[in-house]
Amino acid sequence: MSQDYNKTLNLPKTDFPMRGNLPKREPDTLQKWETEDLYEKMIAKNEGKPRYILHDGPPYANGEIHLGTALNKMLKDFIIKYKNMNGFCAPYVPGWDTHGLPIELKAMKSIGVENGAIPPVDLRKHCRDFAMMHVKNQMAQFKRLGSLGHYCDPYLTLKPEYEARQVEVFGEMAKRGYMYKGLKPVYWCPDCNTALAEAEIEYENDPCYSIYVKFQVTDDKGLFTKLGIDKKQIYFVIWTTTTWTIPGNLAICVGPAYEYT
Structure with a gap:
């Protein structure tokens, strides 16, 4: 007759489960953090300590997160958590870039229209809906990575108050004489019929002869x-x-x- 040798061992008694079972337990832990409002409690506890502010370049709200955006967010999250545990008050307000040609092109593709085939006001509405959908999706994905932040009120470039602040800064620059009209060569996309930013240009190595x-x-x-x-x-x-x-x-x-x- 077989014997259960586990019962013959003097093992420590603990509430910790024998298996990690992270696929099930990790979402429960993250949900507990959110339910307890862990981020806000952490910031309130550190109020009055030296401030540490991380200015986060926002991700683009035009698709799911990928390895690059995940790594970027996690590295910043490490810094924020470290600073908050190391004698600083380090608030973190996440944000999203919700303007630009990539959103416009994907929004048009999602509704099946060509460029110029939809009134500008209607196109802007579709772009807004498209961007906000991805803000919501990415926010859930960043939280799933364990990122803590003021996710209840992120900064979005499409918010009226954000746009108003941009106009205010531009107006101040104009009043001080920093703005001028001139000529500058720009890259042009014949397919999109729009100017391209330097960051959107793809370069290819070309044989060099000297x-x-x-x-x-x-x-x-x-x-x-x-x-x-x-x-x-x-x-x-x-x-x-x-x-x-x-x-x-x-x-x-x-x-x-x-x-x-």
Whole structure:
């Protein structure tokens, strides 16, 4: 007859379960934090301590979170929690960027219309609904990662008070004369029919060919002539990767303190 040897061991008695069972227990723990309003209690407890503010560049509200946004949020969450446990009052107000072309394009795709086929006011409404849907989804996903913050009132770039503050700052810059109208080349997307930000440009490595070019001296300022050297026999050699600029080259520059190799 088999014997249960567990009953023959003097094992410690504890309320901790033998198995972690994290897929089930972790959501319960996070829900407990939210129910108890752990973040707000932590900030209230640290009130009056030296302030530590982390300015969070907001994620873009145009899709599900991915490994990049998850890593970004977790690293910042580590810092905030560490500071709050290390003698600081470190509030964290999450936010979302809810403006821009990527949201507009995905919003149009979600309702199945082409650019220009929908009135601007209707398009803005769809963009707002699309962005807010992803704000809600991403907020739940960030909470699921264990992130703590003032999620009940995040900052959103589409809030009227946020937009009003931007206009206020722009107006102040205009009054001080910092704004001007000028010309500037910009990248243009023929598919989207809109200007592109520098961050939206994708670059591709291109083979680079360099050349050496010798330039004959035309005016030696008497330096070589007084040494008995014919200036027609004197050349400066340059190296360049921008070969297409050679036809427009008018001069080269040298410096007495430079080491040329």
